[in-house]
Amino acid sequence: MSDAEILQVRNISLSFKGVKAISDLSFSVRRGEICALIGPNGAGKSSLLNVLNGVYRPDSGELIFESERLRRVHPLEAARRGIGRTFQNNALFKKMSVVDNLLTGLSRYMRSGFLEQALGLPRARREARLFRERAEEVLEFLELQPWRDVEVGSLAYGLQKRVELGRALIAAPRLLLLDEPMAGMNAEEKREMSRFIADINRDLGTTVVLIEHDIGVVMGLSAHVVVLDYGRKVGDGTPAEVQANPEVIAAYLGTVH
Amino acid sequence: MNVFLETLIGGLLAGTMYSLVAIGFVLIYKASGVFNFAQGAMLLFAALTFVSLREQGVPTVLALLLTVLVMIVGALLIERTVLRPLVNRSQITLFMATLGLSFIIEGLAQGLMGAQVRALDLGIEDVPLFFGEIMVSQFDLVAAGTAVALVILLALLFNKTRIGISLRAVADDTRAALSIGINLNRIWQIVWAVAGIVGLVAGLLWGARQGVQFSLSLVVLKALPVLIIGGFTSIGGAIVGGLIVGAAENLAEAYLGPLIGGGITPWFAYFLALVFLYIRPAGLFGERTIERV
Amino acid sequence: MTTSIPSIAAAYDEAPVTLLRRRRLLLLGGLLALAFALPPLLGSDYWLNAILIPFLVLSLAGLGLNLLTGYTGQTSVGAAGFMAVGAFATYGLLLRVPGLPLPLALLGGGLIAAAVGWLFGIPSARIKGFYLMVTTLAAQFFLEWVFAKFPWFYNHASSGTISAPRLELFGYNLATPAGRYLLALSCVVLLTWVAHNLVRSQIGRNWMAIRDMDTAAAVIGIPVERYKRQAFAVSSFYLGIAGALWAFAYLGTASAGSFDINRSFQILFIIIIGGMGSIAGNFLGAAFISLLPIFLNHAGQWLSGGHVDTGQLQNLQKVIFGALIIWFLVKEPEGLIRLLRNLAERLRRWPLRF
Numbered sequence: 001m002s003d004a005e006i007l008q009v010r011n012i013s014l015s016f017k018g019v020k021a022i023s024d025l026s027f028s029v030r031r032g033e034i035c036a037l038i039g040p041n042g043a044g045k046s047s048l049l050n051v052l053n054g055v056y057r058p059d060s061g062e063l064i065f066e067s068e069r070l071r072r073v074h075p076l077e078a079a080r081r082g083i084g085r086t087f088q089n090n091a092l093f094k095k096m097s098v099v100d101n102l103l104t105g106l107s108r109y110m111r112s113g114f115l116e117q118a119l120g121l122p123r124a125r126r127e128a129r130l131f132r133e134r135a136e137e138v139l140e141f142l143e144l145q146p147w148r149d150v151e152v153g154s155l156a157y158g159l160q161k162r163v164e165l166g167r168a169l170i171a172a173p174r175l176l177l178l179d180e181p182m183a184g185m186n187a188e189e190k191r192e193m194s195r196f197i198a199d200i201n202r203d204l205g206t207t208v209v210l211i212e213h214d215i216g217v218v219m220g221l222s223a224h225v226v227v228l229d230y231g232r233k234v235g236d237g238t239p240a241e242v243q244a245n246p247e248v249i250a251a252y253l254g255t256v257h
Numbered sequence: 258m259n260v261f262l263e264t265l266i267g268g269l270l271a272g273t274m275y276s277l278v279a280i281g282f283v284l285i286y287k288a289s290g291v292f293n294f295a296q297g298a299m300l301l302f303a304a305l306t307f308v309s310l311r312e313q314g315v316p317t318v319l320a321l322l323l324t325v326l327v328m329i330v331g332a333l334l335i336e337r338t339v340l341r342p343l344v345n346r347s348q349i350t351l352f353m354a355t356l357g358l359s360f361i362i363e364g365l366a367q368g369l370m371g372a373q374v375r376a377l378d379l380g381i382e383d384v385p386l387f388f389g390e391i392m393v394s395q396f397d398l399v400a401a402g403t404a405v406a407l408v409i410l411l412a413l414l415f416n417k418t419r420i421g422i423s424l425r426a427v428a429d430d431t432r433a434a435l436s437i438g439i440n441l442n443r444i445w446q447i448v449w450a451v452a453g454i455v456g457l458v459a460g461l462l463w464g465a466r467q468g469v470q471f472s473l474s475l476v477v478l479k480a481l482p483v484l485i486i487g488g489f490t491s492i493g494g495a496i497v498g499g500l501i502v503g504a505a506e507n508l509a510e511a512y513l514g515p516l517i518g519g520g521i522t523p524w525f526a527y528f529l530a531l532v533f534l535y536i537r538p539a540g541l542f543g544e545r546t547i548e549r550v
Numbered sequence: 551m552t553t554s555i556p557s558i559a560a561a562y563d564e565a566p567v568t569l570l571r572r573r574r575l576l577l578l579g580g581l582l583a584l585a586f587a588l589p590p591l592l593g594s595d596y597w598l599n600a601i602l603i604p605f606l607v608l609s610l611a612g613l614g615l616n617l618l619t620g621y622t623g624q625t626s627v628g629a630a631g632f633m634a635v636g637a638f639a640t641y642g643l644l645l646r647v648p649g650l651p652l653p654l655a656l657l658g659g660g661l662i663a664a665a666v667g668w669l670f671g672i673p674s675a676r677i678k679g680f681y682l683m684v685t686t687l688a689a690q691f692f693l694e695w696v697f698a699k700f701p702w703f704y705n706h707a708s709s710g711t712i713s714a715p716r717l718e719l720f721g722y723n724l725a726t727p728a729g730r731y732l733l734a735l736s737c738v739v740l741l742t743w744v745a746h747n748l749v750r751s752q753i754g755r756n757w758m759a760i761r762d763m764d765t766a767a768a769v770i771g772i773p774v775e776r777y778k779r780q781a782f783a784v785s786s787f788y789l790g791i792a793g794a795l796w797a798f799a800y801l802g803t804a805s806a807g808s809f810d811i812n813r814s815f816q817i818l819f820i821i822i823i824g825g826m827g828s829i830a831g832n833f834l835g836a837a838f839i840s841l842l843p844i845f846l847n848h849a850g851q852w853l854s855g856g857h858v859d860t861g862q863l864q865n866l867q868k869v870i871f872g873a874l875i876i877w878f879l880v881k882e883p884e885g886l887i888r889l890l891r892n893l894a895e896r897l898r899r900w901p902l903r904f
Contacts, residue, residue, distance in 0.1 A: 360872030
């Protein structure tokens with residue numbers, strides 16, 4: 001495997017109670033790219049993300065992340081290795097403030113122990129200050145400062161999506177998995193979110209794998225598109241290549257051939 | 258061997274009484290997702306009402322009817338003042354509300370009808386019957402028979418009547434049931450009333466056995482391990498769970514108790530439930546849900 | 551992102567916050583000074599014995615349960631069981647370790663309770679919600695049984711009860727009402743400060759993350775199972791110390807029956823009424839729950855001209871508590887603390903409304 005590829009998916013299959021969600025899927029993601037997963041509803045896109053960060057365990061196949069083979073990966077382990085993730089239906093901590101939600105993303109960097117934090121000893125205080133500074137950076141980067149102390153549950157949907165992106169981003173992931181980051185947004189909000197994703201990719205060098213339904217957004221954002229249909233891969237290439245692929249057109253338009 | 262069989266059978270029969278309490282609980286949980294801690298208090302209230310009416314000279318049948326009426330009115334009140342305002346709140350919130358409800362019902366029951374122990378004579382003689390060499394309590398047999406009859410009645414209610422069918426629809430998929438025009442509040446009222454009546458039956462049997470008194474409301478604590486073993490959503494599970502708990506408790510007290518100091522019934526059922534829980538986290542008959550993220 | 555200069559907005563926010571904090575600190579300091587200076591001012595022991603000491607201990611117990619239920623989202627109805635562990639463990643340590651100073655015995659009792667709590671928290675890795683709640687009931691009944699059944703725990707006393715062998719510190723006798731009050735107060739102040747640190751730390755945030763959505767917590771790298779067990783242990787540590795104080799600073803003599811399921815419910819009510827996920831809420835809830843019976847008693851006496859049926863009074867009290875629980879859950883799920891905050895907010899804005 002070449003060093004240019006951050007993630008390889010090899011022959012992954014997944015089923016629920018006998019129903020195949022993903023069958024024998026293989027593709028790879030190059031370091032530093034934005035890779036879009038597209039496909040009709042029920043094509044297995046979200047299931048695939050869940051396999052990538054260990055929420056689901058595949059029936060067979062393997063993942064190679066940063067040149068390491070992962071047969072079965074626990075979500076915790078995935079986070080530790082630098083795989084960040086957002087969810088289709090926001091999975092934020094609703095009763096906590098925006099800044100506290102971001103801070104939870106830093107847990108894997110926590111070094112001070114229980115007693116140090118309980119008694120407010122210097123190392124814990126230093127760490128807390130460091131974490132706060134990091135959170136302020138992310139707040140600024142995603143232009144979330146006006147809402148920093150607002151309870152997340154009371155925010156508008158689009159803002160919640162941005163907070164969730166921030167919570168993944170704060171841990172400085174090497175691979176960011178975004179499940180429909182622009183679902184339910186208006187055109188203005190979508191443009192904004194696209195800009196943030198592009199900035200993250202360009203300025204921070206984070207590799208992004210995202211699921212998106214809006215083809216226009218996908219074509220503008222990513223250079224690599226993987227198309228799924230009924231858990232199989234039907235297209236893989238640049239946007240132009242994929243758009244010209246008859247199988248992809250069939251999947252989207254339902255043409256029988 | 259005979260001692261073992263007697264202990265086992267005695268336990269199984271006592272277990273049907275646990276099942277009765279658990280069934281009222283399952284009904285409510287299935288239809289409204291409420292973990293009803295007040296089931297024990299309802300049982301106490303029903304039994305106390307019946308006994309008080311009898312003491313006033315009201316004939317048995319009329320007293321029974323009046324008590325049923327009281328339980329129905331109670332169900333309407335609960336639906337109106339507790340369930341409706343708390344709709345769409347978390348299950349834990351609803352559970353805590355039923356904890357408050359149990360305090361209200363217990364306080365009312367004892368405040369209005371007194372706290373002393375009342376004898377309740379259902380006219381069932383508790384004489385030992387012998388099957389071969391094995392002794393069985395007649396009372397236990399009657400209680401078990403009543404439980405079986407009640408379960409058959411409930412099964413008919415659920416499978417053959419319109420109300421029963423809409424009730425199952427609600428339990429299956431609340432949103433879909435709403436969309437086809439089923440009145441959820443009505444369903445809740447009915448279910449709580451039915452649970453109240455099941456509570457009355459259980460309360461009478463338990464009351465006849467140990468006297469009608471405050472400790473009746475603690476029967477709910479007995480029902481919880483039964484529910485854990487059988488699952489919160491299955492009436493069949495409640496029955497099997499009751500039998501398992503009844504039998505295991507009796508056997509454990511007889512054979513394990515002497516080894517570790519006795520008096521282990523208050524917690525043994527819970528430990529049994531924990532063991533089951535570890536093996537099957539959603540009960541024997543409960544459905545395991547796949548978490549979607 | 552590479553910039554580490556704090557943003558303008560953040561800097562702007564700082565000033566009023568520190569100002570507010572300083573004002574709060576002054577208020578808190580004043581309150582504390584008053585609390586410690588209180589015993590000689592009161593004159594009568596009734597206030598200490600019947601109101602202030604139980605209030606303090608119940609606040610502490612509420613705090614313990616709140617860390618588990620209000621902050622980590624794991625509902626427990628076994629709080630009193632862990633209080634019993636703390637009481638009996640502290641008793642055992644004082645009795646069997648000669649010369650052990652009282653604070654160390656309390657700490658030991660708390661640590662033993664924490665270990666037991668950690669043990670009963672193990673199922674939380676696989677079991678959630680109501681099912682987990684039932685395991686806490688199992689803990690309650692099992693622990694109650696243990697401390698009633700095995701005479702070793704109460705030093706083979708025929709009464710089955712325990713009472714503190716010695717309540718003293720550096721030669722000072724703490725067995726007086728004022729001494730017991732100061733002991734309880736010191737524990738409460740110290741442990742409240744620790745709890746305050748904890749809930750604001752990364753640990754506290756992880757707890758709350760688990761409470762709000764545990765699957766998401768795991769995905770962002772929080773070891774959920776470990777933190778749940780830890781919350782059980784920390785909560786039990788608090789409950790254990792509260793239990794020891796309940797037995798020795800308040801009751802004087804206690805038995806397993808002092809820590810029955812009704813005590814567990816009482817603690818749960820404190821946090822529901824006071825406010826889940828709030829430290830100050832525990833104090834409000836505890837004050838409410840310890841003052842209401844006294845108030846009802848006086849009101850009953852006054853209304854009936856002295857002839858009050860204590861049984862009926864208890865029934866009335868039950869009904870009122872039950873109704874209040876439901877009222878709070880319906881109208882103000884965040885408890886008294888939210889009511890108080892809303893009131894303060896309204897008072898602050900009041901002059902501006904004209």
